[in-house]
Structure formats: structure tokens, C-alpha cells
Amino acid sequence: MVTGSNNNYDTVIIGGGVIGSAIAYFLSAMQDGKTRIAVIEKDPAYEFGSTGRSAGGIRQQFSTPENIRISQFSIDFLRNITEYLSVDGTRVDIDLKENGYLFLAQDAQIPILYNNHTIQSREGVPVALLDPDDLARAYPWMNVSDLAGGSIGLEGEGWLDAYGLNQAFRRKAIHQGVTYLKDEAIGLEREGNRVTSVQLLEGRRLSAGTVINAAGVHAATVAKWAGIDLAVRPRKRFVYSFSCRTDIGKCPLTIDPSGVYFRPEGHQFISGCSPSPENDPDCLDFDVDYSWFEEHVWPVLAHRVPAFEAIKMEGAWAGHYAYNLLDQNAVLGFHPDISNLVFANGFSGHGLQQSPAVGRAIAELVTHGRYQTLDLETFSFQRMIDGIARPEINVV
Structure with a gap:
């Protein structure tokens, strides 16, 4: 693991719900402990987060091909979750029921x-x-x-224990060296086309090579700190x-x-x-x-x-x-004008079921600079700027 100040991180993830924790898991696995990753989560009991309060569904019946491909990876991951997220050989049980x-x-x-x-x-x-x-x-x-x-x-469709999935991602990410901070992000500092640090409520400033917005319903607020309008x-x-x-x-x-x-x-x-x-x-x-x-x-x-x-x-x-006001689909990837700010937002109720594939995709993007296994460029931030909708018809 890279050494340095307790306030210096290669990647800072704002939001430790199922999306942020999935990204933390995949990113720490890909980078094999060679970088410092922090997740900021103000509610570590997840009492008020969207993840634990969801209906827990997963399906493949979408109208967008990319959403279908996301679900295909996700259901395979969930079926074999112990293989991926077990810590010290402990079985991972998310009570997956494929009842359609x-x-x-x-x-x-x-x-x-x-x-x-x-x-x-x-x-x-x-x-x-x-x-x-x-x-x-x-x-x-x-x-x-x-x-x-x-x-x-x-x-490949049904429902699962949403809270259990979030906790499994979190435990494994921590086991792989990710730091979870019980704190609240309250601002970003930006110089030119880069975000340089994340300001926390308790007074710390975390310098960051990459900042990932996984703030769920607060995503637009985080974007605004960087001078960006996000229609979520x-x-x-x-x-x-x-x-x-x-x-x-x-x-x-x-x-x-x-x-x-x-x-x-x-x-x-x-x-x-x-x-x-x-x-x-x-x-x-x-x-x-x-x-x-x-x-x-x-x-x-x-x-x-x-x-x-x-x-x-x-x-x-x-x-x-x-x-997502534009098309009810996710907003994923780097912002076109801020080189180190990454978005994983706007899932419109699909975040839980899409978290395994999105976690992998964002980790690939940060680690390699591009998607490697599943091209999700159709969900880029640029479409939000251009107003080009990629509508998902099947929103439940």
C-alpha cells in the first residue's frame, strides 16, 4: 500500500452505500493494495441510506441493452457472491430468491x-x-x-437482502485495505480542471488523485461543489x-x-x-x-x-x-471538463441491482482509463450536457 499522510489518498469515494462500496471493492481488488482508497460515509449503520430501504429487486427485463448486460453480470456475481466477497472463508448470504x-x-x-x-x-x-x-x-x-x-x-430475476449486499461489499473492501471514514463531505476544492481535495464536516481535508461521486440522492449537491449541474x-x-x-x-x-x-x-x-x-x-x-x-x-x-x-x-x-431527470438511467464516468471527477449516480431505483457491474466498470475506468469488460459509455456525463436521452422505459 502506498504510504503517506493520513489525509492523502489516491481515490476518495463520497458515499458508502452499495454503489460506493461496490466500487471500493472492485477498485481495491484491481489495484491489489497498491493505492490508498477512502470511502466517506456519514451513516455507517445505513439506517437512512437508499440501499437498505429499497425493495431489493434484480431483473433483466429492461428496455436498454446496456442495462440488460449490467444485470447479466450482476446476477452471475450474486449467484457466486461467496467466491467474491467471502472474508476468511465465511459464507456470504444475501438471501437471493430467483422467483422472477x-x-x-x-x-x-x-x-x-x-x-x-x-x-x-x-x-x-x-x-x-x-x-x-x-x-x-x-x-x-x-x-x-x-x-x-x-x-x-x-x-436471473427476483430479490435479495439489500442491506446484506451492502455490508458484504463493505467488509470485503475493508479487508482489502480500504479505509471507511465516518464523516460527511461538505465541499470540494478545485484548481483548474482538477478536484484537489474533499472537505469533511469534522474539519479534515482529504487530498485525492481521483474523486468518485457515489452520493446517491445527494449527488447533485456534490456536483455543485465542483461547479457542475447534475440533473439528479x-x-x-x-x-x-x-x-x-x-x-x-x-x-x-x-x-x-x-x-x-x-x-x-x-x-x-x-x-x-x-x-x-x-x-x-x-x-x-x-x-x-x-x-x-x-x-x-x-x-x-x-x-x-x-x-x-x-x-x-x-x-x-x-x-x-x-x-435522473433526463432519462432515468445512470450517469457514469469522468466529467468531460474535470479530469479526475468520476460520477456513479442517477440510477433511478436500479442502483442495488446494478452495483456489481457498475462497481467493476468504474474501477476499470479509474485503473485503466477505459471500460474493459462492459462498455457503458452510453451513460456518460456528456449526454447530460448535450441533452441526448438514453431512456429506460421499464422504470418500476
């Missing part, structure tokens, strides 16, 4: 479903299109009367937990045409729904709106699954999306 994503469609949504299926099939995604009769046979608990079809991932905003999402007296049997993570989703969580279920754009302000609080469930979520659940007409609310929490 089921997208339901009405007549108006069928063209999108079929177009996405074409892209997914071209990328080798094991996905099947279902007509209403297929849906009724496979899921007898479902009301299919107003459906025109559906799309189910046959493998914090958007609040609710997750509701409920129980049902009736055992409905096999149930994938199901996305209703309305946008309401639900999936099993142990002996219960979790559910939620993104609001319409006009009812989705920037927000950083954690207050839960139970009326949103009563007025928007539960009526859809009861219509789609008759057994859900009689359910019991068990709890709820709020988390946040780092929402």
Missing part, C-alpha cells in the same frame, strides 16, 4: 411489452410472453379479465408491508399495468407504486403517507388479486430514488 419479475400489460401496453421482448431476446434474456390464458393457468389467484398479456423472466434529484418512494390470510401460492415480483408492484417477503408481502411525474417533488424526508396506500395501492391490489381484498397492514417505510 412478472410485467402485466393491458392493450395499450402490449406494443411496448413486445418491443422490449425483442430487445431482451436479442440480448439472450430468458423471458417468456404470456397471454391471458397463460396467466390464468400459471397464477390462478390473479384476475386477468382486463389484461392483454404479460412477460415473465424465467431465471431525490424522489421519495413508499414501501408497504401487509399480510394476507389466504395463501396464494407461487408469486413472482408482479408489476400491474398501473405501476403498482407487489412481491412476497417471508410470510407477508411488500408493495408500492411510483407517483405520477406531476406529484413527485424533490424530497429528502422519511415521512410515510398511508393514504397513498389506501387510495392508490390497495384498490389495485384488491382488483388484481381478489385474496388481497382482505389484508392487514403490517408496516411501511420511505426511501428515495436518485432520479
Whole structure:
């Protein structure tokens, strides 16, 4: 490991959630302890971070080829996670359940479903299109009367323990020599086309050869410190937990045409729904709106699954999306005008599932100056400047 002042680092990562910790893991592995890497995380218990408050899903049914390829690497990584993230031979358990994503469609949504299926099939995604009769046979608990079809991932989709994944990346990164600092970044110092240091709340300044913005919902604030406008905003999402007296049997993570989703969580279920754009302000609080469930979520659940007409609310929490206003896809890579500032932001709810592939990609970029195994240049910051959207249609 490179020696030097405690305040001098080759790479400083702002944000120790699942994206920042994945980058720290891959970067420390690639550089084999030869550089000094620091991760700044103000909430090491991860009580308020987006990672632990997510619904924990992973899927391959995207409309963007690059997102599909990201998921293909990620699911392979997660299936073999102990091989990668074990410390001293300890098994890593993230409770991965490959029970599938089921997208339901009405007549108006069928063209999108079929177009996405074409892209997914071209990328080798094991996905099947279902007509209403297929849906009724496979899921007898479902009301299919107003459906025109559906799309189910046959493998490589499901959900996992989000907090467990974050902790596994963190433990392994620390084992490989990464320093985690319990502190808060409050500013950047810039000279010309370089960021020279990161200022911390407790008074330290960390000099850095490379600074990586992995600040999640605070990404735009970090960018602003460097004089950059980043169109990523914090958007609040609710997750509701409920129980049902009736055992409905096999149930994938199901996305209703309305946008309401639900999936099993142990002996219960979790559910939620993104609001319409006009009812989705920037927000950083954690207050839960139970009326949103009563007025928007539960009526859809009861219509789609008759057994859900009689359910019991068990709890709820709020988390946040780092929402990319341009196209709901990630912003990755070096800024074109600041030679040592790297972005890993704007995942719009997909950060958890994309963290293994993004961690590897950013580590390659920092270590080798280019992507090596998966070209993610389509998600560069330059598109944000040019206003050229790479839209992801399947945003849940």
C-alpha cells in the first residue's frame, strides 16, 4: 500500500452505500493494495441510506441493452457472491430468491411489452410472453379479465437482502485495505480542471488523485461543489408491508399495468407504486403517507388479486430514488471538463441491482482509463450536457 499522510489518498469515494462500496471493492481488488482508497460515509449503520430501504429487486427485463448486460453480470456475481466477497472463508448470504419479475400489460401496453421482448431476446434474456390464458393457468389467484398479456423472466430475476449486499461489499473492501471514514463531505476544492481535495464536516481535508461521486440522492449537491449541474434529484418512494390470510401460492415480483408492484417477503408481502411525474417533488424526508396506500395501492391490489381484498397492514417505510431527470438511467464516468471527477449516480431505483457491474466498470475506468469488460459509455456525463436521452422505459 502506498504510504503517506493520513489525509492523502489516491481515490476518495463520497458515499458508502452499495454503489460506493461496490466500487471500493472492485477498485481495491484491481489495484491489489497498491493505492490508498477512502470511502466517506456519514451513516455507517445505513439506517437512512437508499440501499437498505429499497425493495431489493434484480431483473433483466429492461428496455436498454446496456442495462440488460449490467444485470447479466450482476446476477452471475450474486449467484457466486461467496467466491467474491467471502472474508476468511465465511459464507456470504444475501438471501437471493430467483422467483422472477412478472410485467402485466393491458392493450395499450402490449406494443411496448413486445418491443422490449425483442430487445431482451436479442440480448439472450430468458423471458417468456404470456397471454391471458397463460396467466390464468400459471397464477390462478390473479384476475386477468382486463389484461392483454404479460412477460415473465424465467431465471436471473427476483430479490435479495439489500442491506446484506451492502455490508458484504463493505467488509470485503475493508479487508482489502480500504479505509471507511465516518464523516460527511461538505465541499470540494478545485484548481483548474482538477478536484484537489474533499472537505469533511469534522474539519479534515482529504487530498485525492481521483474523486468518485457515489452520493446517491445527494449527488447533485456534490456536483455543485465542483461547479457542475447534475440533473439528479431525490424522489421519495413508499414501501408497504401487509399480510394476507389466504395463501396464494407461487408469486413472482408482479408489476400491474398501473405501476403498482407487489412481491412476497417471508410470510407477508411488500408493495408500492411510483407517483405520477406531476406529484413527485424533490424530497429528502422519511415521512410515510398511508393514504397513498389506501387510495392508490390497495384498490389495485384488491382488483388484481381478489385474496388481497382482505389484508392487514403490517408496516411501511420511505426511501428515495436518485432520479435522473433526463432519462432515468445512470450517469457514469469522468466529467468531460474535470479530469479526475468520476460520477456513479442517477440510477433511478436500479442502483442495488446494478452495483456489481457498475462497481467493476468504474474501477476499470479509474485503473485503466477505459471500460474493459462492459462498455457503458452510453451513460456518460456528456449526454447530460448535450441533452441526448438514453431512456429506460421499464422504470418500476
